[in-house]
Amino acid sequence: MVLVQGAVFPAAPRRAGEGKLRVIRLFIMAISLAGVAAAPIDALLFPTVGLAAAGSGLAIPALNALLSRGADPGSQGQVMGGAQALQSLALIARPALAGVTFDRIGPGALYWLGGIIALAACLVARMAMRSGTDQLRVLDRRL
DSSP, rough: HHHHHIIIIIHHHHHHHHHHHHHHHHHHHHHHHHHHHHOGGGGGHHHHHHHHHHHHHHHHHHHHHHHHHHHHGGGHHHHHHHHHHHHHHHEEEEEEEEEHHHHHOOHHHHHHHHHHHHHHHHHHHHHHHTTTOOOOOOOOOOO
């Protein structure tokens, strides 16, 4: 992940464009998660997990940049803090939900589900890119 974020990520938006980069990294995540679930032998897990790490390494900085640019200058701190809070909540809830899914459905279900969600997000990002609504608009709601 360090290699992806330090070497690949800084040049990737300039080369591919941010819209294409979002679609590519979501597609990488979908394929790699499905690959982990479908790997017939353990030796295939290493390359697919590596791809998942690369997709994740591209995903987090791209999302943070998108949120930062989409927010009004006066509410950037609030938006970024809210994003960090949601990421933390996901890190807390994920192990419990994954344990239940693992016990009730099976070990591969976690990766199939993640792959399906990433593929759906990839399709939404591609449709948004094609329709010209590839910009995130963060609503500034004052309490």
